[in-house]
Amino acid sequence: MxxxxxxxxxxxxxxxxxxxDGETVHTAFAEAIATLGIVSGTAAYDRAFARFHESRGGSKLAVFRSLFAEDRAQAANLAFEHSYDDLVDRRGLxxxxxxxxxxxxxxxxxxxxxxxxxxxxxxxxxxxxxxxxxxxxxxxxxxxxxxxxxxxxxxxxxxxxxxxxxxxxxxxxxxxxxxxxxxxxxxxxxxxxxxxxxxxxxxxxxxxxxxxxxxxxxxxxxxxxxxxxxxxxxxxxx
Known part of the structure; x- marks a missing residue:
């Protein structure tokens, strides 16, 4: 009280x-950065996920802006939103x-x-x-x-x-x-x-x-x- x-x-x-969440956000983020060529097993992937975990709760676009130039950040954010929607379609919410x-x-x-x-x-x-x-x-x-x-x-x-x-x-x-x-x-x-x-x-x-x-x-x-x-x-x- x-x-x-x-x-x-x-x-x-x-x-x-x-x-x-059920790891939906994590998966959508991985799929988004993969569209920019950043894949599991690389140093760039590890750096991106370190930033992702540190920034949980913050603006997703701001996270991408901390990793990429503006045009690539916008592309990654759009990919994230599309991936998240697709995961919701497939896995439910x-x-x-x-x-x-x-x-x-x-x-x-x-x-x-x-x-x-x-x-x-x-x-x-x-x-x-x-x-x-x-x-x-x-x-x-x-x-x-x-x-x-x-x-x-x-x-x-x-x-x-x-x-x-x-x-x-x-x-x-x-x-x-x-x-x-x-x-x-x-x-x-x-x-x-x-x-x-x-x-x-x-x-x-x-x-x-x-x-x-x-x-x-x-x-x-x-x-x-x-x-x-x-x-x-x-x-x-x-």
Whole structure:
């Protein structure tokens, strides 16, 4: 339960936090750089993946820009989005267990939900379409919506402005990467919860500034809602 500040907005990450990744992002990245001639077993491949793992949670286009000149970065990003869509077609897409109920639980309690991501807008929309989540959220934001993606605070602060937050301490941020934690702390959110269903482990999340560590996003409502509200909603959904 959060006693310090009432939470009115929850900013939740997608892949690894609310959406089960299943190595889809990893595979799409490998296929994208392969289109530029960077393949497994080469030093360039190892360098690219070191950068990829370090940048998890950040803008995918920004990762490619850190590796390639602009034209090649744009080509790699387009290849990544096409590969990700194809993988979703072939493998399907599922939410993290309990994520769907968590979204419903938060919104039923009057907390507005913003889904934020490092994916491009088209990929983000494809995920929400596939999961049928448009009626589960109040706002979606991607790197194209802000001057800077994660780890900068712009996505969370943009959500605060668009959703009319009175105080950034009324925001909870939840994610699975160090960049998610940095974004939350830099934005001033009072709750910056790291989940153990994605890219980074407990120590990495805590080092990056997590205020709480949760087994999954399913535990977030219990953290941010007053106990009486949480118990009542749990009973309704039971």
């Amino acid at each position: 959060n006693e310090a500040a009432p939470i009115t907005v929850a900013c939740l990450d997608l892949a690894g936090t609310t959406v089960a 599922r939410s993290v267990p309990g994520a769907d109920d968590a979204l419903l639980h938060l919104r039923a309690a009057g907390i507005r939900v913003c889904l934020i991501t490092g994916f491009g807008r088209g990929t983000q929309a494809r995920i929400i379409d596939t999961l049928g989540w448009w009626d589960r959220v109040d706002l979606t934001l991607c790197p194209a919506d802000v001057p800077r993606g994660r780890p900068w605070p712009d996505l969370v602060l943009s959500a605060a402005l668009r959703l009319g937050v009175d105080d950034v301490r009324h925001i909870a941020v939840c994610g699975d990467t160090a960049n998610d934690m940095l974004t939350g702390r830099r934005s001033g959110a009072s709750i910056v919860a790291g989940v153990l269903t994605g890219a980074h482990d407990r120590d990495r999340l805590l080092t990056a500034g997590a205020t709480h560590i949760l087994p999954s996003v399913a535990a977030l409502p219990g953290l941010v809602l007053p106990a009486s509200v949480d118990d009542a909603l749990a009973a309704d959904h039971g």
